Amino acid sequence: xxxxxxxxxxxxxxxxxxxxxxxxxxxxxxxxxxxxxxxxxxxxxxxxxxxxxxxxxxxxxxxxxxxxxxxxxxxxxxxxxxxxxxxxxxxxxxxxxxxxxxxxxxxxxxxxxxxxxxxxxxxxxxxxxxxxxxxxxxxxxxxxxxxxxxxxxxxxxxxxxxxxxxxxxxxxxxxxxxxxxxxxxxxxxxxxxxxxxxxxxxxxxxxxxxxxxxxxxxxxxxxxxxxxxxxxxxxxxxxxxxxxxxxxxxxxxxxxxxxxxxxxxxxxxxx
Numbered sequence: 231x232x233x234x235x236x237x238x239x240x241x242x243x244x245x246x247x248x249x250x251x252x253x254x255x256x257x258x259x260x261x262x263x264x265x266x267x268x269x270x271x272x273x274x275x276x277x278x279x280x281x282x283x284x285x286x287x288x289x290x291x292x293x294x295x296x297x298x299x300x301x302x303x304x305x306x307x308x309x310x311x312x313x314x315x316x317x318x319x320x321x322x323x324x325x326x327x328x329x330x331x332x333x334x335x336x337x338x339x340x341x342x343x344x345x346x347x348x349x350x351x352x353x354x355x356x357x358x359x360x361x362x363x364x365x366x367x368x369x370x371x372x373x374x375x376x377x378x379x380x381x382x383x384x385x386x387x388x389x390x391x392x393x394x395x396x397x398x399x400x401x402x403x404x405x406x407x408x409x410x411x412x413x414x415x416x417x418x419x420x421x422x423x424x425x426x427x428x429x430x431x432x433x434x435x436x437x438x439x440x441x442x443x444x445x446x447x448x449x450x451x452x453x454x455x456x457x458x459x460x461x462x463x464x465x466x467x468x469x470x471x472x473x474x475x476x477x478x479x480x481x482x483x484x485x486x487x488x489x490x491x492x493x494x495x496x497x498x499x500x501x
Contacts, residue, residue, distance in 0.1 A: 271297070271307060286330035286350065294325035299338060301350075310348075312355065313338075329376035337384070339373025345386060358402075360390075366401030369393050377423040379431060387420035392433055405462075413461035416451035417478075424483040426491065431455040433462070434480030438496040450478030452493060475501060 282294040291302040298313035313323040327339040338346040344359035345368055361367040370390035377385045384395040391406035392415055408414040417435035424432045436450020451466035452475065468474035477498030484492045493501040 269302065269307065271300075271309070281325065282327040282329075284328050284330045284336075286336065287332070287334050290350075292328045292330060292336060294328040294338070296322075296324045296341075298322045299325045299328060312346075313340075326373055327375050329378065331378045331384070337376045337378075339376050339386070340371070341373075342371050344368055344371040345373050345376075364401075366396070366399060366403075368402055369404050369406070374419075374421055375423045377425065377431075379425045380429050385423050385431065387423050387433070389419055391415060391418050392420050392423075412464060413459075415462055416453050416464045416466060417449050419450070421480055422482050424485070426485045427489065431457075432483045432491070434483055434493070436479035436496070438479050438481070448478060450480060451475070452480050452483070 279296040280293055281296070284292045286292065289304075293300045293302065293307075299310040301308045301310060313325060323343050324341040325338060326341050329337040329339075331337065334349070334351065336348040336350055338348055340346070344357060347356040347358070348354075358368045360369065360371045368386070368388070370388035372389040373386060374389065375387035377387075379385065386393040386395065386402070391404055393402040393404055395401075396403055405415050407417060415433065415435065417437075419437040420433060420435050421438075422434040424434075426432065431454075433453040433455060435453065448467070451464050453462040453464055455462055465475060467476055467478050475493070475495065477495040479496035479498070480493060481496055482494045486492065495501065
């Protein structure tokens, strides 16, 4: 091969390589710029606290805020009137968590106002609240998290234990700590719910505000639910075990694509 042909061959390979790189988008100079867009209420005011986000089957985004519930259609926010008011006397209902299930139902967990089931197609609401005279009513009106698992079971994290919704009775089955029973839930204050890829339900408990209502530092822990026995395996801080949690205040749980479970705690790091 003479020099000219060799040079042409090298040039041809360079052009092919460059085309492949451009098609796959791996050239840093051609990477898409990330643009942050500020989303405010229709009157231009900011949300000073957004607690939770979910997306429904139609692609709409839902935001749980301390100023009520908002739906975003890709262009503008829509305040859900049931949870907002122009009257300072009536105020607004603070939304702690919002969850869109596979059936298109929006589940709304409030701060001290109970749980709502909202059919966004029909506009119909069903309210669930705590009634001290009704054993199967919601355990507590302060809702922290909501999860519908792969088997279709709806779980509600409250400030008075974990609730399982029973659609047959329209009531709730309660899971709460039982003194002396290590197979019960480790704490009343349920902070987060997560289902891993194997269908195991994980329940994070513990009040981050240690001195609030007498909640001591040792209260809390991570719980793995056994569906067969309806019991829990507790994972708690063990002073003499370096492989245990260092803190019982669990704030979130997540499983990565390698099957590793990540656990975050309040003021004591990541596990």
